[in-house]
């Protein structure tokens with residue numbers, strides 16, 4: 164009888180040639196090391212390797228995040244591929260029934276193509292065996308996660324026939340305490356270039372740069388994801404500027420003031436519904452237009468935060484209320500105002516911080532105008548790229564996989580860094596808000612614009628008008644290696660040609 168098993172015809176030479184072709188980097192490294200050994204002597208190579216190891220270990224001890232970014236993740240991906248995933252791959256796919264059979268009775272096995280490793284997640288790129296679909300892996304995700312001792316697993320389609328399996332190896336925020344930002348005493352202490360609002364996955368301080376990089380920030384996150392904690396932590400870092408009158412807050416909280424009403428005394432203007440929010444937005448634009456003209460005519464190209472030219476921070480808690488879900492006249496009038504606020508006031512210290520539950524193009528048409536976008540827990544995988552930019556989920560921003568028990572955790576894409584960073588903002592409790600209000604209003608209260616009642620008597624701009632002139636502002640206010648080995652010649656991988 165004919166032996167239909169694939170691979171039985173392989174000779175050692177053919178197998179070696181296949182291995183070299185499939186793993187050029189690993190075999191290249193061995194060849195280079197051996198050539199260096201022959202050329203310079205093995206002692207010299209061993210010494211060089213020793214020096215490299217000592218240098219690497221010192222680097223890791225001194226600065227683990229940069230080590231991990233430039234070397235650690237590559238090394239980790241390499242050794243985890245060979246010591247964990249590749250070694251157990253075949254056992255695991257057989258154990259989880261992830262094999263298929265062709266017309267000749269050959270066993271077809273999905274092929275592990277590459278491993279990428281970030282601090283929290285490992286990504287395995289897999290070529291599906293003939294007859295497989297991503298759903299086959301989805302069905303056994305829990306078993307795969309257990310087999311590789313991962314906390315969670317996810318599957319993504321990379322292209323037809325190719326998927327990524329993501330395994331979460333650790334959860335740094337389980338044990339990490341994220342302290343609230345200190346309340347600085349004087350305005351000079353505030354470094355607008357690094358407003359520390361939380362910690363990243365390595366435990367380092369994480370700061371936003373309202374000075375010149377994170378000019379406008381869009382936070383995307385489903386309800387309860389912790390958008391409020393990011394906004395409040397940011398306000399806290401600005402406290403000394405608020406107290407000195409060097410920063411003013413324009414706050415639109417269209418959900419009836421649920422999130423921000425406790426901070427009213429801090430706000431220069433406050434609106435708790437869409438219509439008032441529109442009028443506030445129009446006033447914001449008019450004010451910054453005026454400042455722009457004044458500074459331009461005075462020959463100044465930029466401003467620094469001061470009592471005359473304060474940092475003008477516009478905060479919008481549920482942006483969709485102004486850009487999608489509000490009544491049509493409000494949405495049509497708000498869009499051009501918002502786009503203007505996002506494009507024209509960098510030099511006159513206008514900054515927009517907005518939060519939304521749905522960061523898609525229909526809900527936030529001007530999302531591309533926010534230079535910094537932050538993805539908290541999102542309702543669906545498709546929202547991740549919509550929020551952070553094309554390809555960011557493939558780069559490891561699994562915001563839809565942030566567990567519900569970790570509010571305030573988000574993925575951030577920072578300039579100059581390809582991979583997204585996982586960050587958690589500090590949590591501001593009601594008591595902390597009360598403390599912040601006391602801090603900002605207790606001394607030198609004269610410079611704090613006092614709260615005036617927001618009423619609904621303000622008239623929003625005429626439909627489709629982007630000018631503020633039409634607005635009445637009078638009313639504003641303020642393991643297991645014990646499994647039997649399967650002989651390698653009993654299966655084939657991925658798209659392997661079958662004789």
Ligand SMILES: Nc1ncnc2c1ncn2[C@@H]1O[C@H](COP(=O)(O)OP(=O)(O)OP(=O)(O)O)[C@@H](O)[C@H]1O
Pocket residue numbers: 384385386387388389390391392422520570571572587588589590
């Ligand atoms: N950084 C954080 N650390 C710890 N717990 C947090 C953090 N952020 C939020 N929480 C918890 O999660 C709850 C919901 O957070 P929050 O209200 O900020 O979510 P949200 O995204 O603003 O939701 P919504 O869109 O419904 O207003 C908070 O009441 C708090 O208990």
